[in-house]
Every structure is written in C-alpha cells, then in structure tokens.
Amino acid sequence: MIKNFPKSRVCVIDCHESFQSGLQKAFKFATKNNITLNSSDGRRLILGFCLKSIEETYKNTKSSYPKVMCISEKALSKKLLPFVENHFDRMMSHLPIPYCGKYELNSPDLEMAAENSLKQEKPNKKFQEFVSKIRLVKRQ
Numbered sequence: 001m002i003k004n005f006p007k008s009r010v011c012v013i014d015c016h017e018s019f020q021s022g023l024q025k026a027f028k029f030a031t032k033n034n035i036t037l038n039s040s041d042g043r044r045l046i047l048g049f050c051l052k053s054i055e056e057t058y059k060n061t062k063s064s065y066p067k068v069m070c071i072s073e074k075a076l077s078k079k080l081l082p083f084v085e086n087h088f089d090r091m092m093s094h095l096p097i098p099y100c101g102k103y104e105l106n107s108p109d110l111e112m113a114a115e116n117s118l119k120q121e122k123p124n125k126k127f128q129e130f131v132s133k134i135r136l137v138k139r140q
Contacts, residue, residue: 022050
C-alpha cells in the first residue's frame with residue numbers, strides 16, 4: 001500500500017506485503033531444503049528473502065516524490081512482532097533505503113516520521129558491514 005504526502009513531498013510505501021511475501025518464500029525454501037527457521041541459518045534465510053522482496057518493491061514502485069518504507073503495525077501478528085522488533089527493524093535501519101519504522105498509514109505521525117527518515121543519511125558501508133556481520137550472502 002502506498003500513501004503520498006503532497007505537502008511534504010514524500011511517498012510512503014508499506015512493506016508489510018513484501019515482508020509477508022519474503023517470509024512465505026523463505027518458509028517454502030526451508031521446507032524444501034529441511035532447514036529449521038528457528039536457527040541462526042533460518043533467521044538469515046528469512047532476512048535474505050525479505051530483504052530481496054522489499055528491495056524489489058522499492059525499486060518497482062513509481063512515484064514522483066522521494067520514497068520511504070514503513071511497516072504496518074496493525075497488520076503484524078503477535079507471532080511476527082518479536083521478529084520484527086528484534087531483527088527486521090535492525091536490518092532496515094542498516095539498509096540504504098529510507099525506513100521510518102512501524103506506523104499505520106492513517107497515523108498523523110507518519111508524515112513527520114517519513115520526512116525525518118529522508119533527512120538521515122545511511123551510507124552503503126554500514127549496510128555492507130551489517131551483511132557481513134550476519135553472514136548474509138547475496139547471490140545473483
């Protein structure tokens with residue numbers, strides 16, 4: 001889901017659907033290759049598939065305004081909330097894509113959070129260090 005804010009000239013993209021899509025792909029891959037998702041390899045698998053899915057959504061979304069990602073707070077289930085808080089938010093904070101956090105698209109605070117996240121600079125080096133730290137391998 002996408003929401004444009006013409007006043008502040010920001011486009012906010014809800015990455016919940018991309019996250020769910022990446023999670024489903026990771027689950028299918030783990031089942032096919034007999035990998036438990038509760039292990040450290042499973043966590044890397046989930047993060048890798050979610051990262052790829054979110055990156056594709058960000059690149060494929062057309063907007064005349066700068067784009068910012070957020071994740072819908074209402075759409076997250078109680079089972080997924082700890083994973084999002086512990087791993088996903090940390091990954092998104094390192095990702096070079098602007099991310100404003102967990103918000104609802106109808107929230108009055110979303111516009112200000114999106115504007116502030118655009119002002120923060122995220123160097124690609126920080127993301128590369130994060131990827132090497134969790135030993136995530138990107139294959140073509």
